[in-house]
Amino acid sequence: MISDLHPGYLTWDEVDPARHPFDPSSAAQVVASLGPARRVPGPNAARHADDLWADAMSYALAEHYGRWVLGWRWSHDEGDFDGGPVGAWCCPRGSIGTPEETIARVAEALREWRAWLESLAGWFEAYPLDPASIDDQRILWERAARNLIWQVVDRTGGGSGWYGHCGQVLSWFLQRWQVQAGVAETLVAEAIGGRFRSWTGPDLVLVDDVAERLAQTLHWDTAPPRSEPDHLERWLEIRASVPWHDASDGGEGGPVTPSRDGAADDIRLFDGAIDLARADGLLAALELARADATRGADLTFERLQSWQQHVLGTPQPPPFRRSPAFAKGGRERYGIAPGTRARLDACLAESAYDRERPLFLTARAARAYLDVCFFHPFDDGNARAAFLALVFVLAREGVGLDRVGLLRRVSFQADDPEDPLTLTRSINVHLASTRREASR
Structure with a gap:
């Protein structure tokens, strides 16, 4: 990270x-x-x-x-x-x-x-x-x-x-x-x-x-010849091998209402300083994501699209990308194939609690965040889409955060096997702090 x-x-x-x-x-x-x-x-x-x-x-x-x-x-x-x-x-x-x-x-x-x-x-x-x-x-x-x-x-x-x-x-x-x-x-x-x-x-x-x-x-x-690995495929390989249960769950204890709205505050201060329209769009998307979470909606690409329309201020929901995507100054390349969108939906579906294969809430939120990052479904605004997905997964089980500083302005590597658990632990840290403040 x-x-x-x-x-x-x-x-x-x-x-x-x-x-x-x-x-x-x-x-x-x-x-x-x-x-x-x-x-x-x-x-x-x-x-x-x-x-x-x-x-x-x-x-x-x-x-x-x-x-x-x-x-x-x-x-x-x-x-x-x-x-x-x-x-x-x-x-x-x-x-x-x-x-x-x-x-x-x-x-x-x-x-x-x-x-x-x-x-x-x-x-x-x-x-x-x-x-x-x-x-x-x-x-x-x-x-x-x-x-x-x-x-x-x-x-x-x-x-x-x-x-x-x-x-x-x-x-x-x-x-x-x-x-x-x-x-x-x-x-x-x-x-x-x-x-x-x-x-x-x-x-x-x-x-x-x-x-x-x-x-x-x-x-x-x-100085060997440069190659173009598919970092989406690399992420999917790592995703399947991450010991997600090794990150102790800061989500234990059930729903929590934070003493302050960390996500909205961060958007107002950070995005608002960049551009007020950008902040307004992201705040509208955040409100919609939380409303979807309250009614127990599924996390799908169509759900991301509905939020991303507000994030980008487009007249229509932005489509799934049609060509390979690049990030981190071109150092990561995410491929595209006929089944890429379906694979994303299959991954996002795993963000819901599964009684047969239970996984900690914060691990599921971290995994959904990284799925959006490395599938990179949109031509723009993927980091914001990933953040909204994380907030949605937590909110669907009644959990909010009073700070998000470790989550928004960091970068994760698609081929780093340590990053998934690092992100999970970062969410745990924020959630543990939120619980302490909320109980005072």
Whole structure:
């Protein structure tokens, strides 16, 4: 489980300045034109409003520029994401002030992040390496790795978590020269070997050893031809093998009415900061989903369609997609076949309680959420559809949540066997907290 908005998971293809045009002179104007700029939280804003506003601004910037912008709030030391290269932004609590001050800081941080990416691109190009001639270039690869480590140490100040971005930069360098992202990350992790530490800059001997190890592990066969796996099929394989009963059920205890409506509050604060029409549409869909749950309706694709019409604001219910779908910057591909929609309905039907094969409520809710994510039935808005499915499964058995922070702005991998139970446990955590608050 990773945050959709966390810059630490960006690949070089996603941030390469050559692929993504940017005019620094218009940054302030663009930031000011986005929805969140018109709804900067005031001093009396609701709890967690600052954090949700910063998430909304990241989302809006990514919608406008692309995912490369997500590093604008990756501040030094213990900021939003720990150990980043940006100094203009600290964290929501420390950086949000008046609307004018806040927008200026966002624009400055955005320009600073972009300048860092352009600086890295220049360093990468200074070492034009040929993967087909790795054996003849080991000294050059080693020199490049050494210099990049020192660049990151200098940029981050060697503070808390600096080594995370350092490993990412080394991985980006390998990706730039045709080493696949997953392979590059593995090679870098093995070379570093967990030896970098927070608040401590590495010594010369350690940096030299990391650079040497990295250069020695490179081979041309570390960059195999790209393939296009079907991540929907991979999800269905994992789905059948997940030990769903291993996640203890936070749903024990029957129905619960939360002290506050966590789903609606999150939509108003996060989606409302992005765009009021988006929030209104999702709130209408939430109301409809809860009404369907109250009358004990089945979870089907047609049910999702009826909600998604409000989510997307379309005149008709949106159809099931007609071609392969992609997510996570193209890293996941979900195939399509004549029986794909029927398979989705069969999976969604398993969200109901089955006396013959009983399964915890929160596990069924998590599974329905991931089914929608990886079947990816719509051309747009699938994360919102998945969230509504989760809320529906819980509400059908009288369960609500007073917070949903661990559920909405995270990303799950179709081929990660740990993610299903991680999501289930996250729901359990929220539900246990809801029960405690409701009993006070």
